[in-house]
Every structure is written in C-alpha cells, then in structure tokens.
Ligand code: FE
C-alpha cells in the first residue's frame with residue numbers, strides 16, 4: 001500500500017476487537033475491586049463503632065450502625081459476585097486502616113464523610129462502567145449509590161443532633177436497647193441449632 005500501512009485483515013480485526021473487549025472488562029473489574037475494598041473497610045469500621053457504642057450504652061445508635069454494617073456486607077458481596085461473573089478475582093484488601101475506639105461525638109461526622117466520599121467515587125466508577133459499555137455493572141453502582149445516600153442522610157442527621165443538642169440528645173439515647181428487630185439466620189440457626 002502506498003502509505004506504508006497495511007489494512008488489517010479479518011483475523012486481525014477480530015483480534016483487535018477481542019483485545020479491546022478484554023481491556024474494557026479489566027477496567028470494570030478494577031473499579032469493582034476498588035469499591036469492594038471500600039466496603040470491606042466500612043464493614044470493619046462500622047462494626048468497631050457498633051460494639052463501641054453498645055459498650056458506651058448508646059444502644060439505639062449501636063443497633064443502627066450494626067444494620068448499616070450489614071448493608072455494607074451485602075454491597076461487598078454484590079461487587080464480588082459481579083467480579084466473578086466477569087471472570088475476575090474479588091480482593092480481600094481494605095481501602096484504609098480502621099480507626100478504633102472513636103468518641104461518640106466523632107463517629108457520625110466521620111461516617112458521614114466516609115459515605116460522602118463513597119458516593120463521589122462510586123459515581124466516577126459508574127461512569128467508567130458506562131464508558132466501557134457495561135450497563136449491568138453501571139446499574140449495580142447506581143443502586144448502591146442510592147443506598148449509600150440513605151446511610152449518609154442518617155449519619156448527617158445524628159451528627160446534626162449531636163452538634164445542636166449535644167448532651168441532651170445523647171442522654172436520650174443512653175440506655176436505649178440495641179435490638180435491631182432483626183433475626184439474622186446464620187448457618188447454625190438455619191440448621192435448627194442455637
Ligand atoms: Fe456500601
């Protein structure tokens with residue numbers, strides 16, 4: 001050819017398409033694993049706050065955070081399942097170190113920042129999925145963003161009450177039950193054991 005470039009034949013064309021498909025798949029797996037790391041961090045961070053608050057006798061606040069930690073476990077599983085469907089390997093890494101033993105006045109501001117950051121990053125991850133033609137994963141991010149927004153609203157609300165009402169608000173939460181109203185059937189309970 002006079003311009004010195006050869007036109008790709010059909011085989012080469014197919015190979016190029018395969019390569020770019022593989023690259024797109026890898027890009028989606030990468031953001032899913034980034035998100036999974038964030039969930040694994042949130043789970044352990046929130047569990048730590050759950051039993052910390054329970055120990056400080058803020059039962060109701062402890063119970064709510066326990067439920068939120070369970071939501072994050074579901075998110076971590078949702079991301080892992082999608083990674084497996086795409087042929088990837090779900091990470092077991094956490095995005096950050098857990099801060100243990102936070103004061104009640106710190107917890108809700110901290111968590112609302114965490115959720116805010118998560119929504120921001122998941123929105124970018126959702127865009128990466130769409131750029132790479134993966135609508136299914138984009139929709140998964142969309143659904144999880146909605147759930148993180150519910151977490152954010154709760155954390156913001158409590159933080160606001162603590163800021164405005166301080167000790168009065170906390171006094172009303174002291175001694176409240178930590179019951180979540182949930183019976184979580186683990187393996188043993190499902191087998192009919194105790
Ligand atoms: Fe989450």
Ligand code: FE
Pocket residue numbers: 042072115118147148151
């Ligand atoms: Fe969340």
